[in-house]
Structures are given as C-alpha cells and as structure tokens.
Amino acid sequence: MSADIQAWAGSNPYGVRAKIAEDRLRWELQLQVSHPPPLADWGFRFGEAVNHLRATLDNLVVAIARQSGVADEKQLKALMFPISGTPAEWKNRQKALACLADWCRNALEQVQPFQRPEYGGTLDEDLLLVLRDLDNRTKHHLQVKPDLAPQTIEHAPSVEFETEEGAAASVPPDTEVNIAPFEDGAVLLRHRTNGRIKSVRGRYSITAEVQVLLPDDRAFGVTDLLAALWEYTRAVMEHVIGTAEGAEGKSVV
Structure with missing residues (x-):
C-alpha cells in the first residue's frame, strides 16, 4: 500500500x-x-491489515491454550486475546480466560493498556486500544x-x-x-x-x-500507524511467547 x-x-x-x-x-x-486517490481500495487494505493483526493475537492465545492441554472446542472458540482499558474490563474477561494457565493470564495482564495509564497521558494513547477500536470499526466501515x-x-x-x-x-x-x-x-x-x-x-x-481517522477523531498517517501497530503487536506477542516458553519449556507456534 x-x-x-x-x-x-x-x-x-x-x-x-x-x-x-x-x-x-x-x-x-x-x-x-x-x-x-483510490481511497476505497486503500481503506479496504488498511482494514484487512488491522483485522489480521488483531486475529494474530487471538490465534496466539488459542495456540497456547491447545499446547497447555485445552481440548474443549467450545472453550477454544470463545477464546480471544483480551484488550482491556480498565481494571473493570479485565475483571469481566476472567471467565472466558479461566481455561488458561495462571502464568498465561499473568502474562496477558502484564501487557494490558490499563497497566500504563501514564503512557501519553491518557489510556486512549495505548496502541492495543487503537488496534481494538480500529478492528471493531473496520468490521463495519473505515474512514x-x-x-x-x-x-x-x-x-x-x-x-x-x-x-x-x-x-x-x-x-x-x-x-x-x-x-x-x-x-x-x-x-x-x-x-x-x-x-x-x-x-x-x-x-x-x-x-x-x-x-486514517480514529474513532476519537484523531488523524494519523496510514502507513505510519500500520507500522506502529505492527511493531507494538510484535512486542506484545514476544512478551507472551517468552513467558510461555519459560513456563512450559517449549516453543509456541
């Protein structure tokens, strides 16, 4: 793009x-x-990239659950990578994460946006929240x-x-x-x-x-924002994968 x-x-x-x-x-x-400019095409491709980044995080959690021994397909289907802007949101996600090992839930909690309220001065500056909100928006429309x-x-x-x-x-x-x-x-x-x-x-x-116009009306360069989202998503995954390998003694695919 x-x-x-x-x-x-x-x-x-x-x-x-x-x-x-x-x-x-x-x-x-x-x-x-x-x-x-072909805005419709660029908007579609940007939305696809955002959706893939979000899906990569979800797939990581499912992969860890499978390697940890979770075999119930209903539980696996309900699993997704939690992105919580407040402690209350995190608490509400605990039931869905109950099938995960303690170390995994701890690792996920460590990367949550509510852990860094000082970042940029406000919670809405956290790139995981940006990814979550853009992913939700691109399922309907993207500006x-x-x-x-x-x-x-x-x-x-x-x-x-x-x-x-x-x-x-x-x-x-x-x-x-x-x-x-x-x-x-x-x-x-x-x-x-x-x-x-x-x-x-x-x-x-x-x-x-x-x-790209974010849900809160802030505007960022499309390619710059994609690069930042990709880099931050990679860093989050590396943290969780590193914790997983340390706890289970094997790599997570």
Missing part, C-alpha cells in the same frame, strides 16, 4: 490555481485534483482520507495591483489559511485586499498525507 500511495503521489495528481474574484478585491488559491494540514502549504505570491494606491492600502496582507477537503476546487488560501488586483503570480508547494 505504501508503494501504491507513493506511485499515486508521484503521478502529479494535484496542483493549485489562483483565482481572482469578480470585484478584484480578493483572490483564492484553489486545489486542482486531476487524479483522485481513510487524504488531508491537507495548513503548515504544509508554502506560498510565495506576487500580487500586482491596478494602482500604486491600491497596493499601499493592502499592506499588511490579509490572508486566511483553510483546512480544506481534498477535492477539486477546495480553497486553501484566501487573500483580501483594499485595492483592485491586476494579476497574481507565485510559487506554491503543498504536501498531502493519506490519513
């Missing part, structure tokens, strides 16, 4: 245009989108969007006025920066003047980022 996003970005899929208002007392920098942050817009405009008086009256410049949707015609900048504009020229640089 990262390669596809880079290929899309490398095809020069968007640009900008300056448009002067009819009264010539305002001009706008508008987004031009010639090649819209993936390219976003333009104001600080990624660099502009060096040159405005020519019809009169010297108009130019002098328009200092300092009155410029408004917008957080615009990624669509053709979206207004990125709006510049108001007190004198009539003759022409607008300039150089502009805009950086767009494909982002």
Whole structure:
C-alpha cells in the first residue's frame, strides 16, 4: 500500500490555481485534483491489515491454550486475546480466560493498556486500544482520507495591483489559511485586499498525507500507524511467547 500511495503521489495528481474574484478585491488559491486517490481500495487494505493483526493475537492465545492441554472446542472458540482499558474490563474477561494457565493470564495482564495509564497521558494513547477500536470499526466501515494540514502549504505570491494606491492600502496582507477537503476546487488560501488586483503570480508547494481517522477523531498517517501497530503487536506477542516458553519449556507456534 505504501508503494501504491507513493506511485499515486508521484503521478502529479494535484496542483493549485489562483483565482481572482469578480470585484478584484480578493483572490483564492484553489486545489486542482486531476487524479483522485483510490481511497476505497486503500481503506479496504488498511482494514484487512488491522483485522489480521488483531486475529494474530487471538490465534496466539488459542495456540497456547491447545499446547497447555485445552481440548474443549467450545472453550477454544470463545477464546480471544483480551484488550482491556480498565481494571473493570479485565475483571469481566476472567471467565472466558479461566481455561488458561495462571502464568498465561499473568502474562496477558502484564501487557494490558490499563497497566500504563501514564503512557501519553491518557489510556486512549495505548496502541492495543487503537488496534481494538480500529478492528471493531473496520468490521463495519473505515474512514481513510487524504488531508491537507495548513503548515504544509508554502506560498510565495506576487500580487500586482491596478494602482500604486491600491497596493499601499493592502499592506499588511490579509490572508486566511483553510483546512480544506481534498477535492477539486477546495480553497486553501484566501487573500483580501483594499485595492483592485491586476494579476497574481507565485510559487506554491503543498504536501498531502493519506490519513486514517480514529474513532476519537484523531488523524494519523496510514502507513505510519500500520507500522506502529505492527511493531507494538510484535512486542506484545514476544512478551507472551517468552513467558510461555519459560513456563512450559517449549516453543509456541
């Protein structure tokens, strides 16, 4: 997906245009989108990756249970890797985890998000909670969007006025920066003047980022978030597997 996003970005899929208002007392920098991003495809693939990461944790718990001697298929089917944001949530999961050995439940408890309330200042910063909430959301729908942050817009405009008086009256410049949707015609900048504009020229640089919108409306770069989720999931699995091998004296597949 990262390669596809880079290929899309490398095809020069968007640009900008300056448009002067009819009264010539305002001009706008508008987004031009010639090649819209395939958001539906990227959203589906991101959701699949999230679901696979979540399933990997569930499969790990089932594998440990089987190697520990649990043979009841009903119990195994009900097993899943617990992700609890509070001690109360963890307590409510104990019945489903009763078939696991004490060492396994202890290992699972050690990696729970509620154990690290200081991480990032709030519980919702924990990546296991992010994985859980995204997995639940992707089963229904996922919001993936390219976003333009104001600080990624660099502009060096040159405005020519019809009169010297108009130019002098328009200092300092009155410029408004917008957080615009990624669509053709979206207004990125709006510049108001007190004198009539003759022409607008300039150089502009805009950086767009494909982002995923979390359930709490925080936005992160899609590939950066996937990489972080993968790394954290691997670290959690290594902790649990290491505990399992130490307790049972054999590897967990």
